[in-house]
Amino acid sequence: MxxxxxxxxxxxxxxxxxxxxAHEVEAMTTAETTEGAHELIQAWHASGRPLAxxxxxxxxxxxxxxxxxxIRPLVDVVSTRESADVGLLKPRPYLTRALA
Known part of the structure; x- marks a missing residue:
């Protein structure tokens, strides 16, 4: 679309x-969290390794x-869709800039 x-x-x-x-933000309030995801984030943070x-x-x-x-304090880097530039969406590797 x-x-x-x-x-x-x-x-x-x-x-x-x-x-x-707007729909993504609204959907977040009713989305189910992946089982174990928050525990993994907490354990990863506790290990001292950065999390993106x-x-x-x-x-x-x-x-x-x-x-x-x-859980914001547990996350070091967030790399997301930042514009309406469709050339930066999947499968483009643009978001791999988080690896730097």
Missing amino acids: LKYAASLSEDDVRYVEAAFT IVSNNSAAAISTYLDFHG
């Missing part, structure tokens, strides 16, 4: 991306999730 909106106009792709972000989250979701959705569950 985002690629289609980008083919129409820059305004359309920005509008659709903003709508996606890499996601094709919006920064707002990831930030909301981390804050909602009180």
